[in-house]
Amino acid sequence: MRRIVVIAHAPSPNTARLRDAVLRGIAHPDIEQIEGRWIAPLEAGPEDVLSADAVILGTPENLGYMSGALKDFFDRSYYHCLDHTDALPFAFYVRAGLDGTGTHRAIESITGGMRWKNVCEPLICHGPYDPAFEDQCEELGLTVAAGLDSGLF
Template sequence: MAGARKLLIVAHAPSPNTETLRNAVAEGARHPDIENVEVRVLPPLEAGPDDVLACDAIILGTTENLGYMSGALKDFFDRSYYPCLEKTQGLPFAFYIRAGHDGTGTRRAIESITTGLRWRLLQEPLICRGEYRDEFEEQCRELGMYVAASLDAGLL
C-alpha cells in the first residue's frame, strides 16, 4: 500500500486469551472497509524505537501483572522512551489492559510514561476486568477498528 498510514500494535500476549484479544484488535484494524492503513503487529520484546518512529498511531496491549504492566511492555518503553521522546510528541495512541483485578496500577503506569512522551490518548483505555468474557474480543475488535478508521479518514 503505497502512501498508506501506518498503525503499530504492540501487545503482550502470553496466553491463548490474550493472544485472542491481540488478534481481535488486529482484525478490527484490518476491517475490509479500511483501505489505506497498513497494520503491523509486534510483541513488545520485538518492537523498538524504529517501529514507533515509523508509525502514524499505536495501540498498546498488556496484561496486568502484580498491579503493573507486563515486564515485556515496560522493556519496550525502556528501550523506546529516549529515542522517541522528542520525535513522537502528539503520537495518537490507545491501549487495552487484560486485568484480572481492576487494572488501576497498570493504567496509571502506562499513562505516566505516555504523558512523559507527550503522546495523545485517543479514547479511554479499554480495561478487560475480571474473569475472561467473550465480549472482550468484540471490544478489542472495535478498538482496532476505531483507531484504523480514524487514520484512514485522515482524522489522526
C-alpha cells in the same frame, strides 16, 4: 498507506485472542488506507514507533502493573522517541484480573511523558475472561484505524 503498530504482550491464548481481535479491527474491509502489524514488546524498538502513524498497546495486568515485556519496550524506546513522537496517536487495552488501575496509571504516565495523544478511552478488560472482550478489542482497533484513515488524527 498509513501504519498502525500493535505492541502487545500476549503470553496466553486469551491475550493472543485480544491481540488478534485488535488486528481484525484494523483490517476491517471498510478501512482501505491503513495497514496494521503486531510486534511483541521484547522485539519492538524505537524504530517501530518512529515509523508508525499510530500505536496500540496491549498488556496483561501483572501484579497490578503492565507486563515486564511492555515495560522493557518503554525502557529501551523512551528516550529515542522523546521529542520525535509528540502527539503520536495511541490507544491501549489491558487484560486485568483485578481492576487495571495501576496498569492504566503507569501507561498514561509513560505515554504522557512522551507527549503521545490518547485517542480512545482506555479499554480495561477485567474480571474473569469474557469473549465479549474480543469484540471490544476489535472495536478499539477499528476505531483507531477509522480515525487515522479519515484524517481525524
